[in-house]
Amino acid sequence: xxxxxxxxxxxxxxxxxxxxxxxxxxxxxxxxxxxxxxxxxxxxxxxxxxxxxxxxxxxxxxxxxxxxxxxxxxxxxxxxxxxxxxxxxxxxxxxxxxxxxxxxxxxxxxxxxxxxxxxxxxxxxxxxxxxxxxxxxxxxxxxxxxxxxxxxxxxxxxxxxxxxxxxxxxxxxxxxxxxxxxxxxxxxxxxxxxxxxxxxxxxxxxxxxxxxxxxxxxxxxxxxxxxxxxxxxxxxxxxxxxxxxxxxxxxxxxxxxxxxxxxxx
Numbered sequence: 702x703x704x705x706x707x708x709x710x711x712x713x714x715x716x717x718x719x720x721x722x723x724x725x726x727x728x729x730x731x732x733x734x735x736x737x738x739x740x741x742x743x744x745x746x747x748x749x750x751x752x753x754x755x756x757x758x759x760x761x762x763x764x765x766x767x768x769x770x771x772x773x774x775x776x777x778x779x780x781x782x783x784x785x786x787x788x789x790x791x792x793x794x795x796x797x798x799x800x801x802x803x804x805x806x807x808x809x810x811x812x813x814x815x816x817x818x819x820x821x822x823x824x825x826x827x828x829x830x831x832x833x834x835x836x837x838x839x840x841x842x843x844x845x846x847x848x849x850x851x852x853x854x855x856x857x858x859x860x861x862x863x864x865x866x867x868x869x870x871x872x873x874x875x876x877x878x879x880x881x882x883x884x885x886x887x888x889x890x891x892x893x894x895x896x897x898x899x900x901x902x903x904x905x906x907x908x909x910x911x912x913x914x915x916x917x918x919x920x921x922x923x924x925x926x927x928x929x930x931x932x933x934x935x936x937x938x939x940x941x942x943x944x945x946x947x948x949x950x951x952x953x954x955x956x957x958x959x960x961x962x963x964x965x966x
Contacts, residue, residue: 707832708732708779708784708829709778709779709836709837710777710779711776711840712766712774712775712776714766714772714773715771715772716847717771717847717848718844718848718965719844719847719848719851719852720773720961720964720965721774721776721840721841721851721853722766722773722774722775722856723776723854723855723914724755724758724762724775724776724777725778725782725786725787725788725855725914726753726754726755726758726778726782726786726788726857727754727757727758727778727856728777728779728780729754730784731781732780735825740814740816741815746783747943749783750781750943752809752810752811752860752864752943753781753782753783753810754781754782754943755856755857755858756935756939756944757939758857758858760950761950761953762777764951764954765955765958765961766961768954768958769958769961769962769965770962770965771961771962771965773854776836776837776840783815784829785804785825785826786803787829787834788855789802789803789804790803790804791826796868797868799868803822804822804826804830805825805830808866809866810864811864811866834917838916838917841915841916845926849925850927851925851927852927853913853928853929854928854931854960854961854964855928856931856933856957857932857933858932858938859878859910859932859935861874861935861941869908872908872909873905873908873909874908874909875902875903875934876901876902876903876904876933876934877902877904877932877934877937878905878907878909878910878933879891879894879895879898879930879931879932880906880907880912880930881906881912881913882915882928884921884924885913885915885920885921886913886928890927893963894931896963897957897960900952900956901933901937901953909932911930913929914928915928927964931957933953937949937953
């Protein structure tokens with residue numbers, strides 16, 4: 702355990718809301734004591750953060766929470782994914798390890814060196830990854846106890862053009878990609894998402910990114926835990942790679958709020 706401040710935040714919602722908006726990749730923050738382990742210059746690091754941060758997704762989730770009839774809970778990562786990526790497996794199950802992007806990244810979005818070969822991921826896993834996973838597990842368990850179910854909606858974004866690290870970048874890149882899981886994404890949840898995001902353009906399934914995030918305590922064990930990943934193509938709401946948000950952000954927040962309302966009933 703560490704006495705360092707938490708690098709994530711659980712923002713309470715309505716007591717009877719089953720919905721947890723999960724925002725894992727919106728932050729650019731790299732703690733000062735983590736920075737020396739990254740070999741990039743300051744300018745190179747800023748550029749990498751431009752490419753790898755799901756910019757403005759915390760704002761999309763926040764606005765959606767304000768618009769929703771029953772306020773969802775929000776679990777927001779306040780550290781950059783370059784510190785640890787809380788959605789990766791921390792072991793050999795993670796396919797992204799093949800490109801140096803397991804739970805602790807050693808390569809950049811362009812497959813260049815981010816951390817030196819031989820870097821021990823264990824300290825970062827213990828300090829950041831495990832507390833995050835425990836807190837997210839507790840947040841889901843709390844929704845189950847309060848409402849009898851939990852719905853995790855993962856809020857992400859992705860670049861218009863594939864980056865070299867992408868393992869499945871050759872597929873379609875629709876305005877909104879819905880990532881699904883055969884166990885945790887019921888047909889009703891997927892249908893609600895398609896309807897909610899219809900004003901934002903075409904929705905696709907599991908391309909260029911697929912799957913959902915469910916804490917391992919519940920993964921493929923508790924069908925009362927529903928999950929859906931919402932991947933938003935960045936040109937629909939911001940200037941790429943790391944620029945300001947545009948008018949599309951409000952439309953996306955409204956659609957996300959509509960999805961929250963639909964699954965909260």
